[in-house]
Amino acid sequence: MSWWQEAVVYQVYVRSFADADGDGVGDLPGITSRLPYLRDLGVDALWITPFYRSPQKDHGYDVADYTDIDPLFGTLDDADALITRAHELGLRVIVDLxxxxxxxxxxxxQAALAAAPGSPERARYLFRDGKGRKGTKPPNNWNSIFGGPAWTRVxxxxxxxxxxxxxxxxxxxxxxxxxDMFEGVLRFWLDRGVDGFRVDVAHGLYKEASLRDQKRSELADSPTGSMVERVLRDEPMWEQPEVHDVYRRWRxxxxxxxxxxxxxxxxxxxWTQTAxxxxxxVRPDELHQAFNFGWLGTDWSARDFAQVINSSIAALATADASPPTWVLSNHDVVRHPTRYGGGTVGLDRARAATLVMLALPGSAYLYQGEELGLEQVDVPPEARQDPSWFRTGEPGRDGCRVPLPWGGDAPPYGFGPSSAQPWIPQPDDWADLTVAAQEADDTSMLAFYRRVLAARRTWVRGADEACVAQAKRNVLVVRRGGVTVLLNAGQRPVxxxxxxxxxxxAPVGDRLPPNTAVWLRT
Known part of the structure; x- marks a missing residue:
C-alpha cells in the first residue's frame, strides 16, 4: 500500500501556524520549528497553504511567482530546510498549487495589460469584449465567488x-x-523534494469555450457562484471534461x-456536486486524492453520515479510483465544532465525528487547531481581512484562520517572539486552549487526538478496506475489519x-451517551 492511501495529513495555514521573526505573520521557519509537534501528534504529512511571491490580496492564493518564496514567509533556503527537516522526522510535505x-x-x-486586444499576451487569460452598444456591459452574467460580477474592465x-x-x-x-508553464512549476518543486501538490480549484481550470451566460432559472437564488454551497445546476465555469486531460498529464x-x-x-x-x-x-491515470466535501458538509445525523460514507466508497469503487479522503474543516469553512452547535455540545460532537472519520478507509485531513478544540472566532469587523468581506459584507473566512495559541496566558500565546497581537487578533479566553496547557491535561482535546491517531495506526490502518455503514434510528454503526464504530447522534443513551x-x-459504561462515539473490538 502506498504511503498516501491511509495517511493523516495536517493542513498548515502558513500565516497562522507559527511566527519565527516576530512580525505577527506565520512563516516557513516558524513551521520548521514546530515540526516535532506534528510528529508527536501522530500525523503522516503536512499540507502548506501558498507561500509563493504574492501581493497577498487573497493571502497567497494570488500568486505572482510560482517558483519563489514571498519575503513575508522566508526564502527558498527556508523552504529547502523545512522539507529536509520534515523528511528527517518522517513527515511528507505537500504544497499548495x-x-x-x-x-x-x-x-x-502585466504583459497582457500592456499588450493590445487579440495579442498573444492576452490569450493566456480570458479577455473578452463587453456586451452592449459600447461594450460597457460584462461579457456574460457570471458572478464571482467573492461577490459581484466575475468580470473587470481594463x-x-x-x-x-x-x-x-x-x-x-x-x-x-x-x-x-x-x-507548459505549470508543468515547469511542478518539476521545480518536485526537484526540491516536495511529496505532492494540493490543487486549488481543481474543477475550475476550464470553462465552456463559448463563455455563455448561466441560465438564471437554474441559479436557485444563489447570490454568487459559490463553490462551497453547490446549489447551481447550470455551471459553464466548473467541472468541464477537458480538465481531466490536465491531470493525466500531471500524473x-x-x-x-x-x-x-x-x-x-x-x-x-x-467542489463537485456528486460523489x-x-x-x-482520482481515476487511476489522474490525481491520487480528492477532498471529500460531502463528508465535510454533512449535518449531524446518523442517517446522513451513513449515506455519505457508503456513497463515497461506492462511487470510488465503481470508477476504479483511489480510496476516499475525509475532512471536517479547512481554511475556507466554519470550524466543525461551531457548525455542530458550538460550546460543549459542539465539542462533544466534534470529538465523536473525528473518532468516526479516523476509523474509515482511506486518508484523513486535519485542519490546524482542530486538535486544540478551536471554534470559529467572531473577528471584529475592523480586523477582518478576507477579500470576500470587502466585496459582500459577509464575515468571510477570517474566523477559522486566527493564529494558533502555543503557550502563555494572554495573546499572542507564544505564536511568535512579539508581544503584540498577530495579523488576526486572538481571543482573550484562549489560555486553556494553548498547546502547553493541553499537553499538561490528559483529558484535553489534544490528548484525545494523540490517542486516536495512535489507535488508528494500531487498530484500523492496513485493515480490510471493506467498510459498511448503517444508521439504526439515531445511531451510526460502521464495521471495518475487527472494529465496530458506533456514534450516538440522538438525545438519549443507547x-x-x-x-x-x-x-x-467521552467516558462510556454499558451505555453510549448522546453525541459520543466509540470503537469496539468485536
Missing part, C-alpha cells in the same frame, strides 16, 4: 474574467502555454519522480453491544 488564476501582478498579466475597453477577486485573473487553459510527471521513498501525489480540491463526479478526479472498548470520545 494555484492553477486556476494568477495574481494581477504576475508578469504574464482601460482599453476589454474585460477579463476572475471567478475570485479582481486581483486574481483566470488563466485560459485552452492556451498550451499555460499547461505522468508525478510518476517520473516516484522513487524508493514513495510516490509523489496530487490532491484535488474539487461520482468527485471520483472522476445500549452498547458486547465488545472491548478500544477508545471513546
Amino acid at each position: 494555484v492553477p486556476n488564476h494568477t495574481s494581477d501582478q504576475h508578469e504574464w498579466f 482601460p482599453d475597453g476589454q474585460w477579463y474574467l476572475h471567478l475570485f477577486d479582481t486581483s486574481q485573473p483566470d488563466l485560459d487553459w485552452r492556451n498550451p502555454e499555460v499547461g 505522468k510527471v508525478l510518476e517520473e519522480y516516484g522513487d524508493g521513498e514513495g510516490e509523489r501525489i496530487g490532491v484535488a480540491e474539487a 461520482e463526479s468527485m471520483a472522476e478526479f 445500549q452498547l453491544p458486547e465488545g472491548e472498548v478500544i477508545i471513546s470520545s
Whole structure:
C-alpha cells in the first residue's frame, strides 16, 4: 500500500501556524520549528497553504511567482530546510498549487495589460469584449465567488474574467502555454523534494469555450457562484471534461519522480456536486486524492453520515479510483465544532465525528487547531481581512484562520517572539486552549487526538478496506475489519453491544451517551 492511501495529513495555514521573526505573520521557519509537534501528534504529512511571491490580496492564493518564496514567509533556503527537516522526522510535505488564476501582478498579466486586444499576451487569460452598444456591459452574467460580477474592465475597453477577486485573473487553459508553464512549476518543486501538490480549484481550470451566460432559472437564488454551497445546476465555469486531460498529464510527471521513498501525489480540491463526479478526479491515470466535501458538509445525523460514507466508497469503487479522503474543516469553512452547535455540545460532537472519520478507509485531513478544540472566532469587523468581506459584507473566512495559541496566558500565546497581537487578533479566553496547557491535561482535546491517531495506526490502518455503514434510528454503526464504530447522534443513551472498548470520545459504561462515539473490538 502506498504511503498516501491511509495517511493523516495536517493542513498548515502558513500565516497562522507559527511566527519565527516576530512580525505577527506565520512563516516557513516558524513551521520548521514546530515540526516535532506534528510528529508527536501522530500525523503522516503536512499540507502548506501558498507561500509563493504574492501581493497577498487573497493571502497567497494570488500568486505572482510560482517558483519563489514571498519575503513575508522566508526564502527558498527556508523552504529547502523545512522539507529536509520534515523528511528527517518522517513527515511528507505537500504544497499548495494555484492553477486556476494568477495574481494581477504576475508578469504574464502585466504583459497582457500592456499588450493590445487579440495579442498573444492576452490569450493566456480570458479577455473578452463587453456586451452592449459600447461594450460597457460584462461579457456574460457570471458572478464571482467573492461577490459581484466575475468580470473587470481594463482601460482599453476589454474585460477579463476572475471567478475570485479582481486581483486574481483566470488563466485560459485552452492556451498550451499555460499547461507548459505549470508543468515547469511542478518539476521545480518536485526537484526540491516536495511529496505532492494540493490543487486549488481543481474543477475550475476550464470553462465552456463559448463563455455563455448561466441560465438564471437554474441559479436557485444563489447570490454568487459559490463553490462551497453547490446549489447551481447550470455551471459553464466548473467541472468541464477537458480538465481531466490536465491531470493525466500531471500524473505522468508525478510518476517520473516516484522513487524508493514513495510516490509523489496530487490532491484535488474539487467542489463537485456528486460523489461520482468527485471520483472522476482520482481515476487511476489522474490525481491520487480528492477532498471529500460531502463528508465535510454533512449535518449531524446518523442517517446522513451513513449515506455519505457508503456513497463515497461506492462511487470510488465503481470508477476504479483511489480510496476516499475525509475532512471536517479547512481554511475556507466554519470550524466543525461551531457548525455542530458550538460550546460543549459542539465539542462533544466534534470529538465523536473525528473518532468516526479516523476509523474509515482511506486518508484523513486535519485542519490546524482542530486538535486544540478551536471554534470559529467572531473577528471584529475592523480586523477582518478576507477579500470576500470587502466585496459582500459577509464575515468571510477570517474566523477559522486566527493564529494558533502555543503557550502563555494572554495573546499572542507564544505564536511568535512579539508581544503584540498577530495579523488576526486572538481571543482573550484562549489560555486553556494553548498547546502547553493541553499537553499538561490528559483529558484535553489534544490528548484525545494523540490517542486516536495512535489507535488508528494500531487498530484500523492496513485493515480490510471493506467498510459498511448503517444508521439504526439515531445511531451510526460502521464495521471495518475487527472494529465496530458506533456514534450516538440522538438525545438519549443507547445500549452498547458486547465488545472491548478500544477508545471513546467521552467516558462510556454499558451505555453510549448522546453525541459520543466509540470503537469496539468485536
